Amino acid sequence: MYRMEDVPDASLEELCPVCGDKVSGYHYGLLTCESCKGFFKRTVQNKKKYTCAENQECRIDKTHRKQCPFCRFQKCLSVGMRLEAVRGDRLRGGRNKFGPMYKRDRALKQQKKALIQASGFRIENNRAFINHQRGLMFTGGLLPLPILHSTALHDPESDHISYQPASRFSLLPSNSLGPTEFASLSDGADKSEYINNCASSSDGSYQPYSRPFSPQGSRMPHLVMEFMRCDPDELLLQNKIATHLLQELKDWGKGESPNTFSLMCLIADQTLFSIVEWARTSIFFTHLNVSDQMKLLQNCWSELLLLDIISRQVLYGKEGYLLLVTGQEVSYLYVSSYAGPTLASLVKRGQELVERLHILKLNRQQLACMKFFILFNPDVKQLEDHQYVESVQEQVKGALLDYTLCKSPGLLGCFAHLLLCVSELRTLSSLAEDYLYCKHLNKEMPCNNLLFEMLHAKENCA
DNA sequence: ATAGCCTTGAAG
DNA sequence: CTTCAAGGCTAT
Numbered sequence: 001m002y003r004m005e006d007v008p009d010a011s012l013e014e015l016c017p018v019c020g021d022k023v024s025g026y027h028y029g030l031l032t033c034e035s036c037k038g039f040f041k042r043t044v045q046n047k048k049k050y051t052c053a054e055n056q057e058c059r060i061d062k063t064h065r066k067q068c069p070f071c072r073f074q075k076c077l078s079v080g081m082r083l084e085a086v087r088g089d090r091l092r093g094g095r096n097k098f099g100p101m102y103k104r105d106r107a108l109k110q111q112k113k114a115l116i117q118a119s120g121f122r123i124e125n126n127r128a129f130i131n132h133q134r135g136l137m138f139t140g141g142l143l144p145l146p147i148l149h150s151t152a153l154h155d156p157e158s159d160h161i162s163y164q165p166a167s168r169f170s171l172l173p174s175n176s177l178g179p180t181e182f183a184s185l186s187d188g189a190d191k192s193e194y195i196n197n198c199a200s201s202s203d204g205s206y207q208p209y210s211r212p213f214s215p216q217g218s219r220m221p222h223l224v225m226e227f228m229r230c231d232p233d234e235l236l237l238q239n240k241i242a243t244h245l246l247q248e249l250k251d252w253g254k255g256e257s258p259n260t261f262s263l264m265c266l267i268a269d270q271t272l273f274s275i276v277e278w279a280r281t282s283i284f285f286t287h288l289n290v291s292d293q294m295k296l297l298q299n300c301w302s303e304l305l306l307l308d309i310i311s312r313q314v315l316y317g318k319e320g321y322l323l324l325v326t327g328q329e330v331s332y333l334y335v336s337s338y339a340g341p342t343l344a345s346l347v348k349r350g351q352e353l354v355e356r357l358h359i360l361k362l363n364r365q366q367l368a369c370m371k372f373f374i375l376f377n378p379d380v381k382q383l384e385d386h387q388y389v390e391s392v393q394e395q396v397k398g399a400l401l402d403y404t405l406c407k408s409p410g411l412l413g414c415f416a417h418l419l420l421c422v423s424e425l426r427t428l429s430s431l432a433e434d435y436l437y438c439k440h441l442n443k444e445m446p447c448n449n450l451l452f453e454m455l456h457a458k459e460n461c462a
Numbered sequence: 463a464t465a466g467c468c469t470t471g472a473a474g
Numbered sequence: 475c476t477t478c479a480a481g482g483c484t485a486t
Contacts (some may be wrong), residue, residue, distance in 0.1 A: 024466095026479065035465045041481075042463075066464070085480080092481045093471030102479085 017079040018072065019065040035065070040076050043069070044086040108239060111238055147285070169318035176189045221406075225398035227368035230282040232274060241270045242326045260338060261439070262446055268305060269449040271325050275304045276450070279375055284392045292383050298457045299380045304371060304431035306350070310425070311367045313354040342435050346428065353424055361408070370422060371402035 016033035027037035042048065050070035052058065058071035065072055085098055122205075193244050248266055279285050279297060288296070312323050321329040332351070336344055378390035404415045436455055439445045445452060 033465090034467085037479090038465055039463090045481090069463085087480070090481065091471090092469075093479085095471085095473050095477090095479070098479085099473070253483090 012295065018061050018075050018081075019060050021062045021065075026098070026105075027081075027183045029098060029101075030080055030105075032081065036072075036076060036081075039065075039069070039072060040081050041086055043073050043076075044083055045090070048073075052155075070108065077235065097413070108236075113203075153309045153377060221399045223395060224365050224369060224403045226283050227372055227396075228365060230278065231368045232278055232370075234312075237274055238327050241274070244270050245326060245428070261444060265446050265449070265451055267325060269451040270456065271308055272301060272305055272450045277310065278371075282372070282375075284372070284376065288385060292385055295380050295383060296375055296377065296389070298454060299377055302372050302433050303374050303425055306429045306432060307367075307370065307374065307425055310350060310354055310357065311362065314362050314365065315367070317354070342438075346431055346435060349428055349431075350384045352430065353421060356417070356421055356424075360414055360421070362418070363394040365403055366400060366407075366418060369396055369403065370418065372396045373400065373422060374425075403442070 014031055014037055015021070016023055017030065018032060018036040021033035021035060023031045024034040024037070025031065028040055032040075036135065043050075045403060048069070050068075050073060052068055052070040054068065054071075056071060056074070058068040060068070060072050060075045082098070085096060087096075242449075245266060276297060279293070285293060285296075308325070312325065317323040318329070320332055322332060322335055323329050332347070339347060340362055373393060373396045376389050376392040376396060378393055380389070383389055400418065401415050404418065408414050433455065436445065436451075440452070440455060442448070445455075
């Protein structure tokens with residue numbers, strides 16, 4: 001019996017993010033199967049136009065992939081396959097500019113594997129995950145984790161927690177490129193490099209999400225595209241936070257491990273760092289002076305943190321489980337057994353919000369807008385550049401409205417519902433802050449961290 | 463049209 | 475030289 005880490009090339013054990021078939025290598029930006037590689041090539045080379053007979057949401061898997069080329073191609077694009085990697089000149093052989101990216105992705109996977117080994121996680125067989133979602137708890141798992149393991153209520157036999165294989169997410173989404181790589185992609189006049197007109201904006205900058213074959217009705221406002229560029233990639237984030245967490249755990253000492261609550265604080269803290277980093281380097285925010293930046297972040301950190309958690313459930317989560325930023329899944333059964341009444345009701349309302357956003361079919365584009373909407377809150381007191389913040393929020397609102405109307409033309413209420421969700425989020429975040437503050441008063445909170453500082457900063461403002 | 467296998471050729 | 479992701483070929 002093979003263990004995952006003994007398999008010669010684990011990357012080939014992964015599944016095609018488009019259809020779930022066996023991966024044959026890197027093709028057009030990421031690991032895919034041979035058939036989707038061919039399909040993507042044919043489509044782009046021959047400039048094929050497909051239409052969907054259904055509602056543009058056909059399920060694409062190994063058996064159904066032939067049925068709707070429209071949805072298959074949509075999925076190709078949405079998981080991050082690159083139009084630019086299909087050569088306009090049909091030149092054969094050699095390498096293109098994606099080479100270094102593939103190399104980096106390999107290194108990342110290697111690192112992740114090492115991480116998983118070091119931490120005692122057992123990665124699940126992806127095939128098992130796709131085929132037997134129901135039975136997973138009993139078959140795939142075997143996961144007594146060092147993390148999330150210290151509460152007496154957790155029974156390792158019942159496998160409430162499982163490791164979430166990263167390959168469910170797009171492995172190399174368009175926005176995982178660094179700035180230098182953006183530059184190198186956009187100025188490519190290489191003879192073997194096919195830059196599609198539609199993939200480059202008029203100012204020459206790279207626009208990952210514009211697509212030449214986009215169906216009518218999903219044209220993306222320019223601003224939404226800008227937001228998407230600022231949006232961190234889930235897999236990179238997962239790696240970063242998992243790495244950090246492991247380091248912290250090592251520092252913690254061998255003997256005792258932190259309790260579940262402390263662990264959650266560590267994770268929240270790291271997430272908060274990533275949120276601040278996101279804001280710090282984002283469009284519009286960089287134009288503000290530091291003082292206003294601080295005020296905005298102190299105002300909305302908990303909303304953004306909560307939105308991060310909730311959106312993860314909507315976009316990637318599965319029923320009955322809480323998906324952590326580290327990729328682990330925690331059964332709600334476990335959560336509720338652990339939580340007191342306050343936390344339990346928070347979690348319940350959170351789940352309801354997840355459900356509402358799920359029904360609204362929240363996607364990453366809308367999420368990106370919501371984050372900016374929350375960040376640029378003109379209600380924050382004593383802003384030096386109040387007018388600017390207000391105008392940004394108006395622009396964000398406009399972009400979200402445009403995008404949402406394009407996306408679901410029939411559903412006028414969709415936009416309004418999203419705003420209602422933002423408002424519910426605000427309520428929940430305020431409750432969550434209260435909860436954390438109580439924890440702090442009871443001296444149950446670790447306090448040398450950003451989470452604690454944020455909690456404190458607001459208290460001083462109020 | 464699809465998808466498995468083949469050939470090519472610049473980068474390392 | 476070897477690698478391996480690009481395009482090409484062809485039976486289904």
